[in-house]
Amino acid sequence: MEATITLRVDGEERPVSLDTRTSLLDALRERLGVNAPKKGCDHGQCGACTVLVDGRRVTSCLLLAVTQDGASVVTAAGLGAEAEGEPLRRAFLDHDGFQCGYCTPGQVCSAAGMLREARAGHASHVTADLSADEIPLDDAEIRERMSGNLCRCGAYPNILAAIREVAR
Amino acid sequence: MIPFDYRRPDDAPGAVALVAPRPDAAFLAGGTNLVDHMRLGIARPELLVDVSRLPFDTIERLPDGGVRVGAAVRNSDLAAAPLIRRRYPMLAAALLAGASPQLRNLATTGGNLLQRTRCAYFQDATTPCNKRVPGSGCSALDGFHRHHAVLGASDGCVAVHPSDMAVALTALDAQVRVLGGAGERVVPMTEFHRLPGERPERDTVLEHGELITAVDLPPLAMAARSAYRKVRERASYAFALVSVAAALSVKDGVVVDARVALGGVAHRPWRAVRAEGALRGAPATEDAFRAAADAELADARPLPGNAFKVPMARNAMVAVLRDLNAGGAR
Ligand SMILES: Cc1cc2nc3c(=O)[nH]c(=O)nc-3n(C[C@H](O)[C@H](O)[C@H](O)COP(=O)(O)OP(=O)(O)OC[C@H]3O[C@@H](n4cnc5c(N)ncnc54)[C@H](O)[C@@H]3O)c2cc1C
Ligand code: SF4
Ligand code: FES
Ligand code: FES
Numbered sequence: 001m002e003a004t005i006t007l008r009v010d011g012e013e014r015p016v017s018l019d020t021r022t023s024l025l026d027a028l029r030e031r032l033g034v035n036a037p038k039k040g041c042d043h044g045q046c047g048a049c050t051v052l053v054d055g056r057r058v059t060s061c062l063l064l065a066v067t068q069d070g071a072s073v074v075t076a077a078g079l080g081a082e083a084e085g086e087p088l089r090r091a092f093l094d095h096d097g098f099q100c101g102y103c104t105p106g107q108v109c110s111a112a113g114m115l116r117e118a119r120a121g122h123a124s125h126v127t128a129d130l131s132a133d134e135i136p137l138d139d140a141e142i143r144e145r146m147s148g149n150l151c152r153c154g155a156y157p158n159i160l161a162a163i164r165e166v167a168r
Numbered sequence: 169m170i171p172f173d174y175r176r177p178d179d180a181p182g183a184v185a186l187v188a189p190r191p192d193a194a195f196l197a198g199g200t201n202l203v204d205h206m207r208l209g210i211a212r213p214e215l216l217v218d219v220s221r222l223p224f225d226t227i228e229r230l231p232d233g234g235v236r237v238g239a240a241v242r243n244s245d246l247a248a249a250p251l252i253r254r255r256y257p258m259l260a261a262a263l264l265a266g267a268s269p270q271l272r273n274l275a276t277t278g279g280n281l282l283q284r285t286r287c288a289y290f291q292d293a294t295t296p297c298n299k300r301v302p303g304s305g306c307s308a309l310d311g312f313h314r315h316h317a318v319l320g321a322s323d324g325c326v327a328v329h330p331s332d333m334a335v336a337l338t339a340l341d342a343q344v345r346v347l348g349g350a351g352e353r354v355v356p357m358t359e360f361h362r363l364p365g366e367r368p369e370r371d372t373v374l375e376h377g378e379l380i381t382a383v384d385l386p387p388l389a390m391a392a393r394s395a396y397r398k399v400r401e402r403a404s405y406a407f408a409l410v411s412v413a414a415a416l417s418v419k420d421g422v423v424v425d426a427r428v429a430l431g432g433v434a435h436r437p438w439r440a441v442r443a444e445g446a447l448r449g450a451p452a453t454e455d456a457f458r459a460a461a462d463a464e465l466a467d468a469r470p471l472p473g474n475a476f477k478v479p480m481a482r483n484a485m486v487a488v489l490r491d492l493n494a495g496g497a498r
Contacts, residue, residue, distance in 0.1 A: 001173050020173070042207065043204055044204060044271055057269065057273060059271060063203075063274065064199055066174050067199070117244070125264045130253045130254075130257045131254045144404055147269075148268025148271065
Protein backbone atom coordinates (compact mmCIF):
# COMPACT_ATOMS: atom_id res chain seq x y z
CA MET A 1 0.00 0.00 0.00
CA GLU A 2 1.18 3.54 -0.74
CA ALA A 3 1.41 6.31 1.84
CA THR A 4 2.63 9.88 1.68
CA ILE A 5 4.61 11.26 4.59
CA THR A 6 6.92 14.17 5.32
CA LEU A 7 10.21 13.69 7.11
CA ARG A 8 12.51 16.43 8.28
CA VAL A 9 15.89 15.01 7.29
CA ASP A 10 19.03 16.79 8.47
CA GLY A 11 17.05 20.02 8.71
CA GLU A 12 15.25 19.79 5.36
CA GLU A 13 11.54 19.04 4.79
CA ARG A 14 11.34 15.95 2.56
CA PRO A 15 7.87 14.81 1.46
CA VAL A 16 7.92 11.27 0.10
CA SER A 17 5.45 8.66 -1.17
CA LEU A 18 6.36 5.14 -0.26
CA ASP A 19 5.12 1.59 0.19
CA THR A 20 4.08 0.96 3.82
CA ARG A 21 6.67 -1.83 3.93
CA THR A 22 9.57 0.62 3.58
CA SER A 23 11.85 0.96 6.60
CA LEU A 24 13.09 4.39 7.60
CA LEU A 25 16.55 3.22 6.52
CA ASP A 26 15.37 2.30 3.01
CA ALA A 27 13.31 5.50 2.78
CA LEU A 28 16.42 7.54 3.52
CA ARG A 29 18.78 5.61 1.26
CA GLU A 30 16.63 4.41 -1.62
CA ARG A 31 13.97 7.10 -1.84
CA LEU A 32 15.66 10.27 -0.56
CA GLY A 33 19.27 9.63 -1.57
CA VAL A 34 20.54 10.13 1.98
CA ASN A 35 23.27 7.51 2.10
CA ALA A 36 24.95 8.32 5.42
CA PRO A 37 23.14 5.60 7.41
CA LYS A 38 24.33 2.14 6.38
CA LYS A 39 22.64 -1.25 6.15
CA GLY A 40 24.60 -3.92 7.98
CA CYS A 41 22.16 -6.60 9.05
CA ASP A 42 18.62 -5.21 8.54
CA HIS A 43 17.64 -7.00 11.78
CA GLY A 44 18.50 -4.56 14.56
CA GLN A 45 21.67 -6.44 15.41
CA CYS A 46 24.56 -4.22 14.30
CA GLY A 47 23.75 -0.52 14.73
CA ALA A 48 25.11 0.58 11.32
CA CYS A 49 21.72 2.15 10.51
CA THR A 50 21.58 4.27 13.68
CA VAL A 51 20.09 7.76 13.26
CA LEU A 52 18.56 10.24 15.68
CA VAL A 53 14.76 10.47 15.48
CA ASP A 54 13.38 13.43 17.43
CA GLY A 55 16.69 13.48 19.28
CA ARG A 56 16.84 9.79 20.24
CA ARG A 57 19.12 7.20 18.71
CA VAL A 58 17.27 4.32 17.02
CA THR A 59 17.96 1.49 14.57
CA SER A 60 16.30 2.78 11.42
CA CYS A 61 16.15 -0.68 9.80
CA LEU A 62 13.37 -1.90 12.14
CA LEU A 63 11.41 1.33 12.09
CA LEU A 64 8.70 1.56 9.43
CA ALA A 65 8.91 4.92 7.69
CA VAL A 66 5.11 5.25 7.57
CA THR A 67 5.05 5.45 11.39
CA GLN A 68 7.37 8.48 11.36
CA ASP A 69 5.30 11.08 9.48
CA GLY A 70 6.43 14.50 10.74
CA ALA A 71 9.49 13.20 12.55
CA SER A 72 12.83 14.97 12.61
CA VAL A 73 15.63 12.65 11.49
CA VAL A 74 19.32 13.44 11.90
CA THR A 75 21.88 11.27 10.11
CA ALA A 76 25.65 11.39 10.35
CA ALA A 77 25.59 13.79 7.38
CA GLY A 78 23.59 16.36 9.35
CA LEU A 79 25.15 15.71 12.73
CA GLY A 80 27.35 18.79 12.50
CA ALA A 81 24.35 20.97 13.34
CA GLU A 82 23.71 19.05 16.60
CA ALA A 83 25.30 19.65 19.98
CA GLU A 84 28.55 17.66 20.11
CA GLY A 85 28.09 16.54 16.50
CA GLU A 86 31.09 18.36 15.12
CA PRO A 87 33.42 17.55 18.06
CA LEU A 88 32.45 13.87 17.69
CA ARG A 89 33.21 13.80 13.98
CA ARG A 90 36.53 15.60 14.63
CA ALA A 91 37.46 13.21 17.46
CA PHE A 92 36.78 10.13 15.28
CA LEU A 93 39.20 11.58 12.72
CA ASP A 94 41.83 12.57 15.28
CA HIS A 95 41.77 9.15 16.96
CA ASP A 96 41.39 7.01 13.84
CA GLY A 97 38.06 5.77 15.15
CA PHE A 98 37.52 3.52 12.11
CA GLN A 99 39.19 1.43 9.46
CA CYS A 100 36.80 0.77 6.55
CA GLY A 101 34.36 3.36 7.87
CA TYR A 102 31.19 1.36 7.23
CA CYS A 103 30.01 1.39 10.84
CA THR A 104 31.13 4.96 11.45
CA PRO A 105 27.98 6.93 10.53
CA GLY A 106 26.07 4.72 12.98
CA GLN A 107 28.78 5.02 15.61
CA VAL A 108 28.80 8.84 15.60
CA CYS A 109 25.00 9.12 15.67
CA SER A 110 24.89 6.57 18.47
CA ALA A 111 27.58 8.46 20.39
CA ALA A 112 25.62 11.71 20.05
CA GLY A 113 22.47 10.03 21.37
CA MET A 114 24.45 8.34 24.12
CA LEU A 115 25.94 11.62 25.38
CA ARG A 116 22.46 13.11 25.47
CA GLU A 117 21.14 10.16 27.52
CA ALA A 118 24.09 10.44 29.90
CA ARG A 119 23.46 14.15 30.40
CA ALA A 120 19.83 13.35 31.20
CA GLY A 121 21.14 11.08 33.99
CA HIS A 122 20.36 7.68 32.47
CA ALA A 123 22.05 4.68 34.09
CA SER A 124 23.44 1.68 32.21
CA HIS A 125 23.90 -2.04 32.74
CA VAL A 126 27.33 -1.44 34.34
CA THR A 127 26.22 1.37 36.67
CA ALA A 128 26.84 0.10 40.21
CA ASP A 129 24.31 2.34 41.95
CA LEU A 130 21.12 2.78 39.95
CA SER A 131 19.84 5.47 42.30
CA ALA A 132 22.87 7.70 41.73
CA ASP A 133 22.06 11.14 40.32
CA GLU A 134 25.40 11.53 38.63
CA ILE A 135 27.15 8.76 36.75
CA PRO A 136 30.66 9.52 35.46
CA LEU A 137 31.24 8.26 31.91
CA ASP A 138 34.28 6.07 32.52
CA ASP A 139 35.53 3.59 29.92
CA ALA A 140 33.30 0.77 31.14
CA GLU A 141 30.25 3.02 30.91
CA ILE A 142 31.12 4.21 27.40
CA ARG A 143 31.75 0.66 26.19
CA GLU A 144 28.45 -0.62 27.56
CA ARG A 145 26.47 2.35 26.26
CA MET A 146 28.00 1.88 22.79
CA SER A 147 27.50 -1.90 22.71
CA GLY A 148 24.64 -1.58 20.22
CA ASN A 149 27.14 -0.61 17.51
CA LEU A 150 29.33 -3.38 16.18
CA CYS A 151 32.54 -2.68 14.28
CA ARG A 152 33.61 -5.49 11.97
CA CYS A 153 37.11 -3.94 11.72
CA GLY A 154 37.51 -3.95 15.49
CA ALA A 155 38.33 -0.26 15.79
CA TYR A 156 36.88 -0.27 19.30
CA PRO A 157 39.91 1.10 21.22
CA ASN A 158 40.03 4.16 18.98
CA ILE A 159 36.26 4.62 18.95
CA LEU A 160 36.43 4.58 22.74
CA ALA A 161 39.27 7.12 22.75
CA ALA A 162 37.32 9.44 20.44
CA ILE A 163 34.17 9.34 22.54
CA ARG A 164 36.13 9.64 25.79
CA GLU A 165 37.60 12.89 24.54
CA VAL A 166 34.19 14.41 23.78
CA ALA A 167 32.56 13.02 26.93
CA ARG A 168 35.08 14.80 29.16
CA MET B 169 7.19 -9.01 3.40
CA ILE B 170 3.62 -9.03 2.10
CA PRO B 171 1.78 -5.72 1.52
CA PHE B 172 -0.22 -4.33 4.43
CA ASP B 173 -2.48 -1.42 5.34
CA TYR B 174 -1.45 0.95 8.09
CA ARG B 175 -3.75 2.70 10.56
CA ARG B 176 -3.06 4.89 13.56
CA PRO B 177 -6.21 5.16 15.74
CA ASP B 178 -6.58 7.91 18.39
CA ASP B 179 -7.52 5.77 21.34
CA ALA B 180 -7.35 2.27 22.77
CA PRO B 181 -10.97 1.22 22.03
CA GLY B 182 -10.47 2.36 18.44
CA ALA B 183 -7.37 0.17 18.17
CA VAL B 184 -9.21 -2.85 19.56
CA ALA B 185 -12.14 -2.28 17.20
CA LEU B 186 -9.78 -2.36 14.23
CA VAL B 187 -7.83 -5.50 15.19
CA ALA B 188 -10.39 -7.70 16.97
CA PRO B 189 -12.63 -8.53 13.96
CA ARG B 190 -9.72 -9.22 11.59
CA PRO B 191 -7.55 -12.31 12.16
CA ASP B 192 -5.02 -10.85 9.70
CA ALA B 193 -4.56 -7.63 11.72
CA ALA B 194 -1.87 -6.93 14.33
CA PHE B 195 -0.97 -4.17 16.77
CA LEU B 196 2.33 -2.44 16.05
CA ALA B 197 4.32 -0.79 18.83
CA GLY B 198 8.10 -0.28 18.55
CA GLY B 199 8.17 -2.85 15.76
CA THR B 200 11.52 -4.28 16.86
CA ASN B 201 10.11 -7.81 17.05
CA LEU B 202 7.13 -7.69 14.69
CA VAL B 203 8.83 -5.91 11.77
CA ASP B 204 11.78 -8.27 12.07
CA HIS B 205 9.44 -11.27 11.88
CA MET B 206 7.54 -9.75 8.96
CA ARG B 207 10.82 -9.31 7.12
CA LEU B 208 11.69 -12.95 7.85
CA GLY B 209 8.31 -13.95 6.43
CA ILE B 210 7.15 -15.60 9.65
CA ALA B 211 4.56 -12.94 10.54
CA ARG B 212 2.20 -11.87 7.76
CA PRO B 213 -0.32 -9.29 8.97
CA GLU B 214 -2.28 -7.46 6.27
CA LEU B 215 -3.28 -4.63 8.59
CA LEU B 216 -0.96 -2.94 11.09
CA VAL B 217 -2.61 -0.85 13.79
CA ASP B 218 -0.07 1.50 15.33
CA VAL B 219 -0.48 1.72 19.12
CA SER B 220 2.91 3.27 19.82
CA ARG B 221 1.48 6.78 20.23
CA LEU B 222 -1.70 5.99 22.11
CA PRO B 223 -2.08 8.06 25.28
CA PHE B 224 -0.99 5.22 27.59
CA ASP B 225 2.63 6.37 27.61
CA THR B 226 3.01 7.56 31.20
CA ILE B 227 4.40 6.22 34.49
CA GLU B 228 2.01 7.09 37.33
CA ARG B 229 1.78 6.51 41.05
CA LEU B 230 -1.31 4.52 42.10
CA PRO B 231 -3.39 5.35 45.21
CA ASP B 232 -2.28 2.08 46.86
CA GLY B 233 1.38 3.11 46.58
CA GLY B 234 2.03 1.06 43.47
CA VAL B 235 3.01 2.29 40.03
CA ARG B 236 1.17 2.09 36.70
CA VAL B 237 3.36 1.76 33.63
CA GLY B 238 1.62 2.57 30.35
CA ALA B 239 1.92 -0.02 27.58
CA ALA B 240 3.52 2.51 25.21
CA VAL B 241 6.25 3.60 27.64
CA ARG B 242 9.57 2.93 25.94
CA ASN B 243 11.94 0.49 27.63
CA SER B 244 14.63 3.20 27.87
CA ASP B 245 12.28 5.68 29.56
CA LEU B 246 11.07 3.09 32.05
CA ALA B 247 14.66 2.17 32.95
CA ALA B 248 15.53 5.85 33.41
CA ALA B 249 12.54 6.74 35.60
CA PRO B 250 13.75 7.71 39.13
CA LEU B 251 10.69 6.04 40.65
CA ILE B 252 11.61 2.72 39.05
CA ARG B 253 15.34 3.00 39.76
CA ARG B 254 14.79 3.69 43.44
CA ARG B 255 11.79 1.52 44.26
CA TYR B 256 12.15 -1.38 41.80
CA PRO B 257 15.87 -1.55 40.93
CA MET B 258 15.50 -5.14 39.63
CA LEU B 259 13.17 -3.83 36.93
CA ALA B 260 15.47 -1.00 35.84
CA ALA B 261 18.41 -3.41 35.85
CA ALA B 262 16.51 -6.01 33.80
CA LEU B 263 15.55 -3.41 31.19
CA LEU B 264 19.12 -2.13 30.96
CA ALA B 265 20.36 -5.69 30.41
CA GLY B 266 18.09 -6.17 27.38
CA ALA B 267 18.80 -5.56 23.68
CA SER B 268 20.73 -2.35 22.84
CA PRO B 269 20.18 1.33 23.70
CA GLN B 270 18.86 2.03 20.17
CA LEU B 271 16.37 -0.84 20.44
CA ARG B 272 15.30 0.14 23.96
CA ASN B 273 14.48 3.61 22.62
CA LEU B 274 11.92 1.95 20.34
CA ALA B 275 10.73 -1.06 22.34
CA THR B 276 7.61 -0.61 24.49
CA THR B 277 6.30 -2.23 27.67
CA GLY B 278 3.48 -3.98 25.81
CA GLY B 279 5.63 -5.08 22.88
CA ASN B 280 8.38 -6.38 25.15
CA LEU B 281 5.88 -8.63 26.97
CA LEU B 282 4.48 -9.88 23.67
CA GLN B 283 7.71 -10.44 21.78
CA ARG B 284 7.49 -14.02 20.63
CA THR B 285 8.71 -16.90 22.76
CA ARG B 286 11.11 -18.24 20.19
CA CYS B 287 14.32 -19.89 19.08
CA ALA B 288 16.59 -19.68 16.04
CA TYR B 289 14.63 -22.41 14.23
CA PHE B 290 11.39 -20.49 14.74
CA GLN B 291 12.99 -17.58 12.89
CA ASP B 292 14.20 -19.78 10.02
CA ALA B 293 11.16 -20.51 7.85
CA THR B 294 12.95 -23.42 6.12
CA THR B 295 13.02 -25.63 9.26
CA PRO B 296 10.26 -27.59 11.02
CA CYS B 297 8.90 -25.77 14.08
CA ASN B 298 5.71 -26.57 15.99
CA LYS B 299 5.41 -22.99 17.15
CA ARG B 300 5.52 -21.58 13.63
CA VAL B 301 3.71 -24.44 11.86
CA PRO B 302 1.77 -26.56 14.39
CA GLY B 303 2.43 -30.27 13.88
CA SER B 304 5.56 -29.83 11.78
CA GLY B 305 7.92 -30.99 14.54
CA CYS B 306 10.55 -29.34 16.71
CA SER B 307 13.98 -28.90 15.13
CA ALA B 308 15.61 -28.04 18.43
CA LEU B 309 15.03 -31.36 20.19
CA ASP B 310 17.68 -33.18 18.14
CA GLY B 311 19.40 -30.02 16.96
CA PHE B 312 21.11 -27.02 18.50
CA HIS B 313 19.47 -26.38 21.84
CA ARG B 314 22.09 -24.67 23.94
CA HIS B 315 19.75 -21.74 24.57
CA HIS B 316 16.61 -23.75 25.26
CA ALA B 317 14.42 -24.61 28.23
CA VAL B 318 15.28 -26.83 31.19
CA LEU B 319 12.01 -26.34 33.10
CA GLY B 320 8.37 -26.81 32.07
CA ALA B 321 9.05 -27.75 28.44
CA SER B 322 7.12 -30.30 26.38
CA ASP B 323 8.02 -32.59 23.48
CA GLY B 324 6.31 -30.02 21.31
CA CYS B 325 8.54 -27.05 22.08
CA VAL B 326 11.57 -26.24 24.20
CA ALA B 327 11.94 -22.53 23.40
CA VAL B 328 12.39 -19.88 26.10
CA HIS B 329 10.77 -16.49 26.52
CA PRO B 330 13.58 -14.03 25.77
CA SER B 331 12.46 -10.95 27.73
CA ASP B 332 14.55 -9.65 30.62
CA MET B 333 11.89 -7.12 31.68
CA ALA B 334 9.27 -9.84 32.02
CA VAL B 335 11.41 -11.77 34.52
CA ALA B 336 11.52 -8.78 36.87
CA LEU B 337 7.78 -8.13 36.38
CA THR B 338 7.09 -11.77 37.28
CA ALA B 339 9.14 -11.57 40.47
CA LEU B 340 7.34 -8.34 41.38
CA ASP B 341 3.83 -9.86 40.95
CA ALA B 342 2.95 -7.20 38.39
CA GLN B 343 -0.56 -7.15 36.91
CA VAL B 344 -1.16 -6.75 33.18
CA ARG B 345 -4.14 -4.59 32.23
CA VAL B 346 -5.83 -5.70 29.03
CA LEU B 347 -8.60 -4.18 26.92
CA GLY B 348 -10.68 -6.43 24.69
CA GLY B 349 -13.97 -6.25 22.82
CA ALA B 350 -15.76 -7.33 26.01
CA GLY B 351 -14.07 -4.75 28.24
CA GLU B 352 -11.11 -4.66 30.59
CA ARG B 353 -9.48 -7.51 32.46
CA VAL B 354 -6.40 -7.88 34.61
CA VAL B 355 -3.99 -10.80 34.20
CA PRO B 356 -1.29 -11.49 36.79
CA MET B 357 2.18 -11.66 35.22
CA THR B 358 2.60 -15.14 36.71
CA GLU B 359 -0.31 -16.35 34.54
CA PHE B 360 0.28 -14.21 31.47
CA HIS B 361 2.74 -16.39 29.53
CA ARG B 362 1.99 -20.08 28.91
CA LEU B 363 3.98 -23.28 29.08
CA PRO B 364 4.11 -24.97 25.65
CA GLY B 365 2.21 -28.20 26.45
CA GLU B 366 0.27 -29.40 23.41
CA ARG B 367 -0.14 -25.91 21.98
CA PRO B 368 3.28 -24.32 21.60
CA GLU B 369 1.91 -21.89 19.00
CA ARG B 370 0.34 -19.92 21.87
CA ASP B 371 2.82 -17.87 23.91
CA THR B 372 0.34 -16.14 26.22
CA VAL B 373 -3.26 -16.29 27.46
CA LEU B 374 -4.27 -13.21 25.44
CA GLU B 375 -6.96 -13.57 22.78
CA HIS B 376 -6.58 -12.02 19.35
CA GLY B 377 -7.53 -8.34 19.48
CA GLU B 378 -6.81 -7.88 23.18
CA LEU B 379 -4.68 -4.80 23.79
CA ILE B 380 -2.31 -4.32 26.72
CA THR B 381 -2.94 -0.84 28.13
CA ALA B 382 -0.71 -0.87 31.21
CA VAL B 383 1.26 -2.93 33.69
CA ASP B 384 0.68 -2.26 37.41
CA LEU B 385 3.49 -2.73 39.93
CA PRO B 386 2.34 -3.47 43.48
CA PRO B 387 3.71 -1.34 46.35
CA LEU B 388 6.29 -3.92 47.39
CA ALA B 389 8.58 -2.27 49.95
CA MET B 390 11.15 -5.05 49.84
CA ALA B 391 11.67 -4.43 46.10
CA ALA B 392 13.76 -1.37 46.99
CA ARG B 393 16.48 -3.91 47.72
CA SER B 394 16.33 -6.11 44.66
CA ALA B 395 18.59 -7.15 41.83
CA TYR B 396 18.72 -8.63 38.34
CA ARG B 397 21.60 -10.76 37.18
CA LYS B 398 21.95 -11.90 33.57
CA VAL B 399 24.41 -14.57 32.46
CA ARG B 400 25.15 -14.48 28.74
CA GLU B 401 27.76 -15.38 26.14
CA ARG B 402 29.21 -11.89 25.88
CA ALA B 403 29.25 -8.93 28.22
CA SER B 404 26.49 -7.00 26.48
CA TYR B 405 23.85 -7.13 23.72
CA ALA B 406 23.02 -10.83 23.94
CA PHE B 407 20.05 -12.83 25.16
CA ALA B 408 20.26 -14.54 28.54
CA LEU B 409 21.48 -18.07 28.99
CA VAL B 410 20.10 -17.75 32.50
CA SER B 411 18.91 -14.77 34.49
CA VAL B 412 17.67 -14.13 38.01
CA ALA B 413 15.46 -11.37 39.41
CA ALA B 414 15.26 -11.35 43.19
CA ALA B 415 14.31 -9.31 46.24
CA LEU B 416 15.20 -10.33 49.77
CA SER B 417 14.03 -9.18 53.16
CA VAL B 418 16.13 -10.33 56.13
CA LYS B 419 15.69 -9.62 59.83
CA ASP B 420 18.07 -10.79 62.57
CA GLY B 421 19.74 -13.21 60.20
CA VAL B 422 16.47 -14.86 59.15
CA VAL B 423 14.75 -14.50 55.77
CA VAL B 424 11.40 -12.79 56.29
CA ASP B 425 10.36 -12.79 52.65
CA ALA B 426 11.81 -13.38 49.20
CA ARG B 427 10.84 -12.93 45.56
CA VAL B 428 12.70 -14.89 42.91
CA ALA B 429 12.10 -15.40 39.18
CA LEU B 430 14.29 -16.97 36.50
CA GLY B 431 14.77 -16.13 32.83
CA GLY B 432 16.24 -18.18 30.01
CA VAL B 433 15.09 -21.47 31.50
CA ALA B 434 11.47 -21.89 30.39
CA HIS B 435 8.76 -21.04 27.86
CA ARG B 436 7.70 -18.30 30.24
CA PRO B 437 9.40 -16.18 32.90
CA TRP B 438 9.77 -18.72 35.71
CA ARG B 439 8.55 -17.70 39.16
CA ALA B 440 10.63 -19.67 41.66
CA VAL B 441 7.79 -20.47 44.05
CA ARG B 442 9.57 -23.42 45.64
CA ALA B 443 12.74 -21.45 46.27
CA GLU B 444 10.72 -18.66 47.85
CA GLY B 445 8.95 -21.17 50.10
CA ALA B 446 12.25 -22.71 51.18
CA LEU B 447 13.74 -19.29 51.88
CA ARG B 448 10.97 -17.91 54.10
CA GLY B 449 11.96 -18.49 57.71
CA ALA B 450 15.34 -19.97 56.78
CA PRO B 451 18.63 -18.58 58.04
CA ALA B 452 20.12 -16.09 55.60
CA THR B 453 23.14 -18.23 54.82
CA GLU B 454 24.71 -19.45 51.62
CA ASP B 455 23.79 -23.04 52.51
CA ALA B 456 20.14 -22.09 52.81
CA PHE B 457 20.28 -20.16 49.54
CA ARG B 458 21.77 -23.20 47.81
CA ALA B 459 19.12 -25.50 49.27
CA ALA B 460 16.40 -23.15 48.03
CA ALA B 461 17.89 -23.02 44.54
CA ASP B 462 18.22 -26.81 44.47
CA ALA B 463 14.58 -27.19 45.51
CA GLU B 464 13.54 -25.00 42.59
CA LEU B 465 15.63 -26.91 40.08
CA ALA B 466 14.77 -30.41 41.32
CA ASP B 467 12.39 -30.90 38.37
CA ALA B 468 14.76 -29.55 35.73
CA ARG B 469 14.89 -31.77 32.63
CA PRO B 470 17.76 -30.47 30.53
CA LEU B 471 18.58 -31.62 27.01
CA PRO B 472 22.08 -32.94 26.22
CA GLY B 473 23.20 -29.55 24.91
CA ASN B 474 21.97 -27.37 27.75
CA ALA B 475 22.61 -29.36 30.93
CA PHE B 476 25.02 -26.61 31.98
CA LYS B 477 22.03 -24.34 32.57
CA VAL B 478 21.00 -26.20 35.73
CA PRO B 479 24.16 -25.50 37.76
CA MET B 480 24.37 -22.09 36.10
CA ALA B 481 20.87 -21.18 37.28
CA ARG B 482 21.61 -22.51 40.76
CA ASN B 483 24.85 -20.57 41.06
CA ALA B 484 23.26 -17.39 39.71
CA MET B 485 20.42 -17.65 42.25
CA VAL B 486 22.84 -18.21 45.11
CA ALA B 487 25.05 -15.32 43.99
CA VAL B 488 22.17 -12.86 43.74
CA LEU B 489 20.76 -13.83 47.14
CA ARG B 490 24.21 -13.65 48.72
CA ASP B 491 24.83 -10.17 47.26
CA LEU B 492 21.41 -8.93 48.36
CA ASN B 493 22.01 -10.29 51.85
CA ALA B 494 25.41 -8.59 51.99
CA GLY B 495 23.69 -5.29 51.20
CA GLY B 496 24.91 -5.01 47.62
CA ALA B 497 22.55 -3.59 45.03
CA ARG B 498 23.01 -5.69 41.92
C1 LIG C 1 18.97 -7.59 18.03
C2 LIG C 1 17.98 -7.72 19.14
C3 LIG C 1 18.40 -8.06 20.41
C4 LIG C 1 17.48 -8.17 21.45
N1 LIG C 1 17.93 -8.52 22.70
C5 LIG C 1 17.05 -8.58 23.73
C6 LIG C 1 17.47 -8.92 25.05
O1 LIG C 1 18.66 -9.15 25.31
N2 LIG C 1 16.54 -8.97 26.03
C7 LIG C 1 15.23 -8.70 25.79
O2 LIG C 1 14.44 -8.74 26.73
N3 LIG C 1 14.79 -8.42 24.56
C8 LIG C 1 15.67 -8.35 23.52
N4 LIG C 1 15.22 -8.06 22.27
C9 LIG C 1 13.79 -7.99 22.03
C10 LIG C 1 13.19 -6.62 22.26
O3 LIG C 1 13.20 -6.35 23.63
C11 LIG C 1 11.77 -6.69 21.72
O4 LIG C 1 11.84 -6.77 20.32
C12 LIG C 1 10.94 -5.47 22.12
O5 LIG C 1 10.82 -5.38 23.51
C13 LIG C 1 9.55 -5.56 21.50
O6 LIG C 1 8.84 -4.37 21.78
P1 LIG C 1 8.19 -3.53 20.60
O7 LIG C 1 7.45 -2.40 21.22
O8 LIG C 1 9.20 -3.17 19.58
O9 LIG C 1 7.17 -4.60 20.03
P2 LIG C 1 6.59 -4.86 18.56
O10 LIG C 1 7.62 -5.51 17.73
O11 LIG C 1 5.93 -3.64 18.03
O12 LIG C 1 5.45 -5.90 18.92
C14 LIG C 1 5.71 -7.20 19.43
C15 LIG C 1 4.38 -7.94 19.56
O13 LIG C 1 3.57 -7.34 20.55
C16 LIG C 1 2.32 -6.96 20.01
N5 LIG C 1 1.97 -5.72 20.73
C17 LIG C 1 2.73 -4.62 20.86
N6 LIG C 1 2.14 -3.74 21.71
C18 LIG C 1 0.99 -4.31 22.12
C19 LIG C 1 -0.06 -3.91 23.03
N7 LIG C 1 -0.04 -2.76 23.70
N8 LIG C 1 -1.10 -4.77 23.24
C20 LIG C 1 -1.15 -5.96 22.58
N9 LIG C 1 -0.21 -6.38 21.71
C21 LIG C 1 0.86 -5.57 21.50
C22 LIG C 1 2.52 -6.83 18.53
O14 LIG C 1 1.32 -7.10 17.82
C23 LIG C 1 3.56 -7.92 18.29
O15 LIG C 1 2.93 -9.17 18.16
C24 LIG C 1 16.13 -7.93 21.21
C25 LIG C 1 15.68 -7.56 19.94
C26 LIG C 1 16.60 -7.45 18.90
C27 LIG C 1 16.11 -7.06 17.54
S1 SF4 D 1 11.85 -25.10 20.39
FE1 SF4 D 1 9.80 -24.32 19.89
S2 SF4 D 1 10.26 -22.53 18.67
FE2 SF4 D 1 12.15 -23.76 18.63
S3 SF4 D 1 11.98 -25.18 16.86
FE3 SF4 D 1 11.10 -26.26 18.59
S4 SF4 D 1 8.92 -25.78 18.42
FE4 SF4 D 1 9.96 -24.23 17.22
S1 FES E 1 21.20 -2.50 9.75
FE1 FES E 1 19.97 -1.81 11.37
S2 FES E 1 20.91 -2.69 13.10
FE2 FES E 1 22.03 -3.60 11.46
S1 FES F 1 35.42 0.67 10.68
FE1 FES F 1 34.99 -1.08 9.46
S2 FES F 1 33.20 -1.81 10.47
FE2 FES F 1 33.85 -0.31 11.84
